[in-house]
Amino acid sequence: MAATIAQPSSVTSLALAAKSAARRLAAVDSATKHAALLAIADALEARLPEILAANAHDLEAGRAAGLSTALMDRLALDEARVRGIADGARAIAALPDPVGEVVDGGRLANGLDFRKVRVPLGVIAVVYEARPNVTIDAAALCLKSGNAVLLRGSSSAAHSNEVLARIAGEAAIGAGLPDGALALVAGGGREELTELAQLEGIVDLIIPRGGEGLKKAISAVARVPVIYAAAGNCHVYVDATADLEMATRIILNAKVQRPGVCNAAETLLVHSSVALAFLPTALAALRERGVELRGDGRVRSVDPSVTEAVESDWAEEFLALILAVRVVDSVEEAIDHVNQYGSGHSEAIVTNDRSSARAFQLGIDSACIYVNASTRFTDGGEFGMGAEIGNSTQKLHARGPIGVRELCSTRYLVDGDGQIRG
Amino acid sequence: MAATIAQPSSVTSLALAAKSAARRLAAVDSATKHAALLAIADALEARLPEILAANAHDLEAGRAAGLSTALMDRLALDEARVRGIADGARAIAALPDPVGEVVDGGRLANGLDFRKVRVPLGVIAVVYEARPNVTIDAAALCLKSGNAVLLRGSSSAAHSNEVLARIAGEAAIGAGLPDGALALVAGGGREELTELAQLEGIVDLIIPRGGEGLKKAISAVARVPVIYAAAGNCHVYVDATADLEMATRIILNAKVQRPGVCNAAETLLVHSSVALAFLPTALAALRERGVELRGDGRVRSVDPSVTEAVESDWAEEFLALILAVRVVDSVEEAIDHVNQYGSGHSEAIVTNDRSSARAFQLGIDSACIYVNASTRFTDGGEFGMGAEIGNSTQKLHARGPIGVRELCSTRYLVDGDGQIRG
Numbered sequence: 001m002a003a004t005i006a007q008p009s010s011v012t013s014l015a016l017a018a019k020s021a022a023r024r025l026a027a028v029d030s031a032t033k034h035a036a037l038l039a040i041a042d043a044l045e046a047r048l049p050e051i052l053a054a055n056a057h058d059l060e061a062g063r064a065a066g067l068s069t070a071l072m073d074r075l076a077l078d079e080a081r082v083r084g085i086a087d088g089a090r091a092i093a094a095l096p097d098p099v100g101e102v103v104d105g106g107r108l109a110n111g112l113d114f115r116k117v118r119v120p121l122g123v124i125a126v127v128y129e130a131r132p133n134v135t136i137d138a139a140a141l142c143l144k145s146g147n148a149v150l151l152r153g154s155s156s157a158a159h160s161n162e163v164l165a166r167i168a169g170e171a172a173i174g175a176g177l178p179d180g181a182l183a184l185v186a187g188g189g190r191e192e193l194t195e196l197a198q199l200e201g202i203v204d205l206i207i208p209r210g211g212e213g214l215k216k217a218i219s220a221v222a223r224v225p226v227i228y229a230a231a232g233n234c235h236v237y238v239d240a241t242a243d244l245e246m247a248t249r250i251i252l253n254a255k256v257q258r259p260g261v262c263n264a265a266e267t268l269l270v271h272s273s274v275a276l277a278f279l280p281t282a283l284a285a286l287r288e289r290g291v292e293l294r295g296d297g298r299v300r301s302v303d304p305s306v307t308e309a310v311e312s313d314w315a316e317e318f319l320a321l322i323l324a325v326r327v328v329d330s331v332e333e334a335i336d337h338v339n340q341y342g343s344g345h346s347e348a349i350v351t352n353d354r355s356s357a358r359a360f361q362l363g364i365d366s367a368c369i370y371v372n373a374s375t376r377f378t379d380g381g382e383f384g385m386g387a388e389i390g391n392s393t394q395k396l397h398a399r400g401p402i403g404v405r406e407l408c409s410t411r412y413l414v415d416g417d418g419q420i421r422g
Numbered sequence: 423m424a425a426t427i428a429q430p431s432s433v434t435s436l437a438l439a440a441k442s443a444a445r446r447l448a449a450v451d452s453a454t455k456h457a458a459l460l461a462i463a464d465a466l467e468a469r470l471p472e473i474l475a476a477n478a479h480d481l482e483a484g485r486a487a488g489l490s491t492a493l494m495d496r497l498a499l500d501e502a503r504v505r506g507i508a509d510g511a512r513a514i515a516a517l518p519d520p521v522g523e524v525v526d527g528g529r530l531a532n533g534l535d536f537r538k539v540r541v542p543l544g545v546i547a548v549v550y551e552a553r554p555n556v557t558i559d560a561a562a563l564c565l566k567s568g569n570a571v572l573l574r575g576s577s578s579a580a581h582s583n584e585v586l587a588r589i590a591g592e593a594a595i596g597a598g599l600p601d602g603a604l605a606l607v608a609g610g611g612r613e614e615l616t617e618l619a620q621l622e623g624i625v626d627l628i629i630p631r632g633g634e635g636l637k638k639a640i641s642a643v644a645r646v647p648v649i650y651a652a653a654g655n656c657h658v659y660v661d662a663t664a665d666l667e668m669a670t671r672i673i674l675n676a677k678v679q680r681p682g683v684c685n686a687a688e689t690l691l692v693h694s695s696v697a698l699a700f701l702p703t704a705l706a707a708l709r710e711r712g713v714e715l716r717g718d719g720r721v722r723s724v725d726p727s728v729t730e731a732v733e734s735d736w737a738e739e740f741l742a743l744i745l746a747v748r749v750v751d752s753v754e755e756a757i758d759h760v761n762q763y764g765s766g767h768s769e770a771i772v773t774n775d776r777s778s779a780r781a782f783q784l785g786i787d788s789a790c791i792y793v794n795a796s797t798r799f800t801d802g803g804e805f806g807m808g809a810e811i812g813n814s815t816q817k818l819h820a821r822g823p824i825g826v827r828e829l830c831s832t833r834y835l836v837d838g839d840g841q842i843r844g
Contacts, residue, residue, distance in 0.1 A: 023761065023785075027784060027785065106806070108799075108806060109806070110804075112795055116822075121818070122787070122817065205817075223641075225818050227818075243840070246840040249842055250840065250842060253843055257842075257843055339445065357837075363445075365448075365544070367834060368834040368836060369833065369834070369836065370837075371835075371837045371838065372839050372840055372841075373836060373838030373840070374842045376843040377530075377534060377836065377841070382532075382843070383536065384528070384530060384531070395543050395626055395627075396543070396649075396831065397818040397819040399831055399834075400834050409817035409818065409821055411788070411791065411821065412800075413783045413791055413793075414793070414795060414799065415793045415794070415795075416794045417794050418665070418668040418671065419794075419796065420671055420672060420676075420679075420796045420798070421675055421796050421798040
């Protein structure tokens with residue numbers, strides 16, 4: 001049965017069912033997958049009262065447990081949010097099917113024709129916290145890319161996740177996807193997580209979406225491949241030739257527009273030759289938006305009201321209205337700072353100098369490197385991937401936004417007429 | 423210092439030096455890398471006596487330790503083998519540089535131009551057994567792809583590896599590559615291997631090339647990403663419409679041409695409708711080449727001299743002149759057999775039926791799936807990649823031959839004119 005809350009003992013059996021479903025799902029045509037995602041979206045809207053009733057249970061339990069206002073807000077669903085979730089599934093339905101895409105090919109010297117084609121990974125487990133919308137986002141991305149999906153949400157959203165997964169599973173099966181292709185793994189303990197993360201040969205990939213505690217818990221026990229949705233200690237560097245008004249717009253956007261996300265800026269680096277011209281205006285604008293500033297000695301010599309930064313501030317992902325600020329003497333010094341303290345996520349240079357831009361883009365070992373744009377664009381939606389399951393700062397397999405293509409593997413298909421090796 | 427035998431305590435310091443070198447190496451132009459690989463090849467030939475003297479030490483120690491004839495042969499170098507190693511480095515030099523290749527790109531809705539470009543991974547550790555030629559093959563592939571390389575060979579080849587790595591390191595530095603870009607990690611114990619495999623954030627990838635014992639040892643301790651050079655339980659399936667002469671040629675080639683390698687066939691599946699027409703001739707030809715046959719009941723009813731196969735024979739990578747043989751009633755049954763028992767490496771169907779070929783290629787979850795060709799073609803050289811560091815049966819990052827492109831990551835470079843996110 002898809003989409004029922006499993007007993008802890010059945011993690012492995014759910015995964016085996018998912019593996020069996022994955023083999024059939026890999027051969028399902030695009031039109032059927034498209035129809036299934038639309039059916040999921042329609043069913044979510046049609047069964048709104050069930051969803052809101054289940055969510056009310058979670059909210060009540062959350063209140064009783066004393067969850068913070070922020071967590072309660074992340075947990076809460078209403079009609080608009082459910083319609084948003086359904087529209088998200090429709091947007092994923094509308095994406096090109098990655099399965100079968102030919103990513104390389106040619107004719108070998110011996111006449112063999114080869115194609116390197118995209119194929120589903122198989123079974124993907126997504127482990128996430130709080131927000132129930134991830135249940136549908138993750139399911140839609142995995143199903144679109146032909147993968148069976150095992151979902152494991154947090155216990156605080158258990159009722160909401162259960163009803164969302166059940167509705168989605170029923171709609172998917174009704175539209176022709178194989179039974180077992182979507183299942184929710186229940187049980188609040190770490191035992192099920194460990195079991196899931198050690199199902200070598202059954203689970204092909206596990207993706208944790210959550211805080212550092214969740215990542216560490218999985219890292220400690222995982223035997224199946226993991227892609228970690230990344231932390232982001234992102235930088236904006238204002239070079240000597242920067243358009244200073246543009247630089248102010250960019251650092252304001254990168255820091256303030258949504259400070260709690262991984263592609264928000266955490267450190268501002270400023271070339272010494274423009275520090276006096278740039279910092280007073282920029283820091284005032286940041287402060288006006290409620291940003292707490294922590295600077296080095298040269299920043300504080302321009303603006304003594306800035307708090308003194310300590311070493312750990314350069315390495316911190318604040319995820320809050322806090323910004324570390326430092327003056328550097330060259331683009332090379334900025335590059336070294338980013339490579340030393342950064343998390344390899346997203347960095348931006350504001351410059352009108354070609355060689356500075358080139359040095360910054362070639363010299364920094366991060367997933368996304370911007371010239372004259374905000375770091376906030378590192379996002380599957382913004383990159384035209386339609387949606388993402390997170391951002392990776394790993395160097396293997398997927399770096400940057402993880403969309404439907406990144407949820408695939410490849411396979412070589414080789415056609416001959418009797419070739420043997422000499 | 424590159425390319426000196428390190429004391430066990432210096433694994434981490436060698437890796438840190440490699441990481442520092444990797445940053446500089448990533449920016450080295452193609453011409454310099456090309457010249458460095460040619461310099462390595464020339465130096466190996468010029469310093470042949472040093473290499474043979476060191477190899478004689480290893481051979482002497484091997485004899486004293488009672489190494490098998492096969493192992494002694496793998497260990498031995500002579501002038502022809504050294505020239506072969508040098509020519510291998512020249513062939514890798516001649517490959518296109520993967521660094522900087524644009525693998526995706528376009529203009530986003532907001533006017534941002536993005537390029538997804540190939541970049542080196544950083545520091546790659548290669549752990550290998552016996553054959554000293556891997557020292558140069560692995561070094562050349564890593565350097566060509568802009569990666570610093572840490573080599574760890576087996577203690578039985580310590581002297582040979584040391585002199586090969588020293589010559590290569592000196593030649594590379596002389597040609598302009600950064601000091602530290604190539605280093606040999608010495609020490610025969612598992613402690614250094616553990617240390618190497620746990621250098622998170624310093625070593626970007628570890629590739630074991632060797633037997634299952636080595637893979638298990640690394641799997642048990644690794645905290646850095648690993649790509650395992652794969653075992654291969656490969657299949658040849660002879661379909662109802664096969665050209666039976668072609669089928670005989672293909673199974674003979676797949677089984678006999680080089681039985682000790684991962685892309686050799688281990689199981690022959692035959693459609694029941696051609697079992698009587700095909701098996702007597704094919705089995706006789708195999709037996710004539712010294713192949714031991716283990717068959718199911720239906721095979722033995724055609725040829726009672728075939729040994730009875732046991733369940734474990736279907737899952738075994740014999741790496742020897744042994745072949746398991748089974749009769750099936752359909753392509754679907756062949757597909758199920760391969761998916762159940764295979765290792766996901768390379769499979770071949772011999773058929774003249776379009777729908778059988780298509781079902782086999784779409785239905786089997788392996789790295790390489792051939793129609794009317796030998797499984798022996800799964801090889802970087804045969805695939806036009808020039809050389810490989812192994813074959814991967816993993817689904818993430820690299821599946822199939824691991825060449826210079828697979829030793830790279832990607833990075834998004836994004837160019838704008840002041841874009842901020844709304």
